Amino acid sequence: MxxxxxxxxxxxxxxxxxxxxxxxxxxxxxxxxxxxxxxxxxxxxxxxxxxRPAPPQDVVSPPGNQLRAPRPAPSHQPLEKPVHRKLAKGRLSIEARIDLHGLFQDEAHDLLLDFLFRAHERGMRHVLVITGKGSSMGSEGVLRRTVPLWFSKPEFRFLISSYEWAARHHGGEGALYVRLSRPRRSL
Structure with a gap:
């Protein structure tokens, strides 16, 4: 076809x-x-x-070679209320935005990952991800449901500090405010 x-x-x-x-x-x-x-x-x-949380993994280091245990993967906290309010009122700028309307899941996943990675590299802190509400055709909105699930996957986890549904004039429950984590500096 x-x-x-x-x-x-x-x-x-x-x-x-x-x-x-x-x-x-x-x-x-x-x-x-x-x-x-x-x-x-x-x-x-x-x-x-x-x-359900992942079971803790015990790391056994060989004697004489002291290795640090791997850090647990960060879990995303909701955006703080003052930050959410400032974003909603325009006192804190949204540095970039991406609209995923009409895309298939695999296209949206790749595009979103690339967008967040580039924004993270440029040192941006707050971006808007528009998923759409998905109420046409009687669905619940596939992207609206899956984008927050993607944020907990390893490829997204280190990029994102927190996220929250956007204010109504920015898309409401069809968009997300995303706070990106600070880029790590190599010593």
């Missing part, structure tokens, strides 16, 4: 209405139900893995 043009917003809304009014053929209803069950199980497993 060839890749066609992207749908305009009004076409996407119309397609969502058409898609809601259809149902699978009887022969395929079992396949659809099985697929939906797999997706639900995968999402539940991801959320459970994020909810």
């Amino acid at each position: 060839t890749e066609g043009r992207k749908l305009r917003p009004e076409e996407r809304i119309l397609w969502g209405k058409v898609a809601k009014s259809t149902r699978a053929l009887r022969a395929r209803q079992d396949e659809v139900a099985e697929y939906e069950a797999e997706i639900t199980a995968m999402l539940a497993a991801e959320e459970a893995a994020l909810a």
